[in-house]
Amino acid sequence: MAARAIWKGQLRLSLVSIPVEVYSARSSGGRVSFRQIHEPSGKPVHYQKVVQGVGPVDSEEIMKGFETKDGDYLLLDPDEIDAIKPETKKTLELVQFVDTTEIAPIWFDRPYYVVPSDDLSEDAYRVVRDALRQTKKAGLGQLTMRGKEYLCAIRPCGDGLLMETLHYEEDIRDADPLFSGIADDPADKELLEVATELIDKKTAPFDASAFEDHYATALRDLIDRKLKSKKTPRAARSDDGGKEGGENVVDLMDALKKSLKETKGGGSKSRKKAS
Incomplete structure (x- = not known):
């Protein structure tokens, strides 16, 4: 099944508007799901x-x-x-930029891929992507979708852009009450040396394919074996148990220069918007 965009609109950097589409970066196809079935009738x-x-x-x-x-x-x-409820706006404006390492992992919620809507928007898209890559920055903005307003961070990901929704401040529990009981004494020097040496030996480039969800694999194996066995009880499915672009950027360089001229004072205008 072809991926379906969950949002379509404009990614805006000051006067530059880029028609984009947003897709979920998470896949549920590999997960095994169950339904509760009434055994005597075979109905959900x-x-x-x-x-x-x-x-x-x-x-x-x-x-x-x-x-x-x-x-x-x-x-x-x-x-x-x-x-x-906020109106669904078709613009995600990048109002502030931060170092990508400045956002702690605890703030990230869900990942999404951001892609250009058409060939005409690719030039502006690549400029924003490469500018973020060169400066090692993430752009911040707010996206209205499905009656909710999301705080988002945009950063380069491979050949494209990754959008991650962020938690708001009130969503994160304060860690101080939990960590306050941990002694603030420095670790034993010799033990620390051994630990850092062990970490160095086990350090390697990240590769998600090196890790396996053993429970999901075992569950799929169990289902495969059960499907091949005639002794596996089955419930016949009953008849009533079914399943319930935008503006083109005409002159990108001109728009970028105008944006730079309008944004004076080192981005204070953007920060004011974001606050």
Whole structure:
């Protein structure tokens, strides 16, 4: 199945707008998934929305409830929540740049590939990619998608660009209460030398193919064996158990020069936007 873009719009660097498409960098094709099946009937098990003491309820009767400090629920109508959702914008503007090593791994959430929408946008795309590569920077911006606003970092990845959604500050738990009990004394010098020597001997270029998900492999082997065995119980599938571009950059050099002229003071304008 061909990959499907989850977002289409403009990647903007000041006055330069590049039509791009965003694709998930994660693949679920290699994962084994199961469904719960009612053995006597062979039908999938579905879940109902049930209220204790009432039974099944209609979706129209359900509201969003925010639990207060008193233990009560503040009820909000779904329409009220929908009214304040951000509009889906078709522009991801890079408003600030940071060293790629400055963003700690704890901030990263999900990876996405960013590709040019057409041949005409490739020149501008390559300029941004190579500029980020040369400066060893990542561009920061916010992307609105599916009613949510995501903080994003854009950086080079092979021949293209990688976009990673980042957690917001309130999403990360403070580590101090957990680490405060660890003594701040320096490690034993001899033990440290042995440990660093061991690390040096085991240091090699990163290669994800050198690692295997042994549980997933064993699970696929089990399923293969079960498929070949006539003794494996099977449930017949029932009939009702089915599955539920933009503007072209006409003069890239002119746009870049105009952007540079408008951005004065070492990027203070960008930082103000990002804050």
